[in-house]
Amino acid sequence: MNTFLKHLFFFFVTIAAIHPVQAQDCKCIEVYEKAVKAYEENYSLFVYKVTTENRDLYNAHKAIIRDRANESTSLRDCKKVLEQYLQFFRDGHNYILDSDNQVSEPYMENVEVIEAQFRDNYKKQAYHLNPLLGIWKRGSYTVAIMPSQNHSKPKRDFVGVVLESSNTNWQKGQVKFELYSNFGTSYQINYMMGNHTVKSTSGVQKDYGVLEIEEIGEWEKLWPEVENKKQLSEIELKYDEFHISYIDEIPYLRLPDFYSVEPEYVDSIMKANHDKILKSDFMVVDIRGNTGGSDATYFPVLPYLLTGPITLPSNGFWLSEDNTEHLINAFAASNGLTVEEYAEKEKTEYQMFVENKGTAYFKGTGEWTFTADTIYNGPKKVIVLTDKEVYSSGETFVYRVNQSDKVVVYGQNTAGVVDGFNGFHLDLGCFTVAYPTSYRAPDIKENPIDPYGIAPDVYVSEKEDLLAYAIKHMTQLLKNESR
Template sequence: MKVKHSLLIAAIFVSCLTFGQEPCNCLDNLQEAILKTEENYAGFPDKIKPANKTPYDQLKNNLKIKAIDTDTPLDCYLLLKEYVNFFYDKHFRIEYNAEIDSSVISDIDRMDSRLGQTGDHSIEGIWRDVNNTEISIIRHGENTYKAVKRSSENDHFPKGFVYFTLTKNRNDFSTKLYNRNINIDIPAKKTGNLLRIWNFQLWAKTGAALSKDETEELESWRGNNNGLLFKKLNADFSYLKIPTFENNEGVIHQLVTESDSAIKNTKYLIIDLRGNGGGSSGWVSLIPYLATNQIDQGETYLRVSKENVSKKLQDLDAFANHPIPEDYKKYFPEEILNRYKETYRELPETTETFYPLPSVSFPLDSVLTRPAKVAILVDEFGGSSTEYFFYLARQSKKAITYGRPTIGMMDYAGMSNPTKLPFDAFRLYIPIEKSAWTDENPIDKTGFTPQIMINREQENWIDYVMEDLPKM
């Protein structure tokens, strides 16, 4: 999710040149998006029922009329965004990757002069990241703030360039990044002297007296480490902070391996997943610390269509037609392996709307005596694979979940490969699978609720858990 500035900027400007020469027929793109959604989206049969079929058809017709007179890629993207957002699924995404917001605020020095009048608790002020980029966040309307470049060693944008725009939403913010057009809101939160842009960025307020923990957290983002951190809080508590699961399974595994001895020699482990919007499956390395029994993933359900079946057969081929590597055989007992082979044979022939897909379980090698209890912290920024790990952790007898309800974006999944649209700068990510819980207990509108809700300021959550966990 994070890309180095220099590489990103180069890619963007090449893309702008390439895509700027390509015509964008908005109606063609909309009709293709509708076709692929109705054929392949796992949520479509669940979300389009007789009760809302008429509003859905009206939306399609209205958008098609608008599309005829829409001739710029950005306007067309906004129209596609309106269609995709009808389904209220944060995993269902449309992105426009060619055009950046190149806004520049020229009178930054004049605006800077009033930043000191805003108080320590304001989002306004001067901020820096761990790579020495410095920005001013200034009010730009009633509930809008611009993050404006003051200085940076990492790009060649002019002073006053707007890196991102914040919009106030109750106690938090939504973010529009200069280099990403995406249909879902990117959340942001100010906690103490730190500003978190979901699991993408971390900023510290310049001139503020950072606490030891805040300084440590900021430093943990250096070198593309993305906030991964392990430490012992005291003789009884180990602490593991994982702000993202995005393409970092190997890094998480390495950190956990290096910290294994310390974790197994403390009575309690805190796994801090606050701000973690998901990604891949780095959580696998954490399973041994909370397992008290076999952890079952349960079936997911593939929306049956020609394209979805073709994609899934490619995934299943390794299990159905090739030997299982020795290190993985414990996850594939004969019964499970036969189920994978059966699925590979049956999928091309099934006439069902959804087909249940097998999954592996995590067998219990042993129950670790330490850590005796594991606290898992989540907040309203936790989504996707973080929510999936939360779901699995509920099978453990020694895992306790703390915090606030998660964001809600895991009812439908399996959208790693984008669907091509006629205009090449558009990327449509369609979830093709339904999660095990979706039919009975959907979470896209509610998130998962932790066992212990914490209503304190986030700076005090760790202290709260350290007081409460030994009582459980």
């Protein structure tokens, strides 16, 4: 990133006063102490993340964040402080939510910008050296992305300021998003939603004409006009959709997540392409960016990938006082029962929770065998594409299918967010904290997946065209095997 562009004097920008809304009776230091107590008592992986060897490091981190909580004066800042506390654990299953009783805190900032002047100064101030700067559009909004002159901490690098909007809640000159440089064309982003509440997310400028903001979508560059704009393929156009496309008769199955559709939807895709899949030498299953959801979503795919039974570790629970109550309520509700009815009708299971309160309880100490009801001979081989954005049940998918003789995993290590699961939400008043209550396996201390992830069979740099490389590699692999 050209640091010169971050600090250019932007003489026609002025920043208006910002008046954040503070929820009543919400002291960040009090919320912080409650959050620390909740994680230390209830977070299933706490005893693995904080050990005798690193407890001093944890306590020093906790003290620093406590000081920041003491200084916090707004809900927005307080949430950032709580999230900084969670960074010690490096676990994507830990997060902070706005409580239902919390008044959302809108963020409004005005930057005086004249479009004609912005265009006139574009070359004078060397904006052309950074392809991010310019005029962009998505849906109701047209924005100018420019260097920021706001001296907030941490100091942001760029802002997207509204030039036009058909949303009556938004006026010209209001900041639509803030960008903080990560590396290259990757950014952390504070995105102001339609009602001006803030969504913390990330984004990447995929090429000169496309800025993709996670969970929001793609912004298109209007000016300066992008020459020879790349025409997207069917796979690129449908990248966020569950679908099967074909690359020279090679089936390409895209599974963007495991939460937004039911297993039946995935099953319908597989059935519609069943005959062509079985006749293929190999197929591609792309789960890059899959942040997880329900394991059941990918079950219709397993008959095409597995070659026999697979082994899975026994799961367990951290039965703290809060977790035990939560799990009993959850298991009772899943059976359509009250807690009293559950205690009577599922007496053995209920007693298991009560009698093991205060311990890490496992249903077994070893492994169990999973066998798919149906296993198909075709395709001969399967490519699975992964990256560092594959989380949770995306990782259990990789863990399962990589035991198959026909599967080869390409890409980068997965995220490493799977050793703890079954998230419990605990309301602290101003915020709700979420953390895992369960364990993936009895041996996670000796054989952890968090935070390292699951390594691919064939590592391919994220700078490489992973799909193209994997197809070439698999073609060569099959050719070598046929000799």
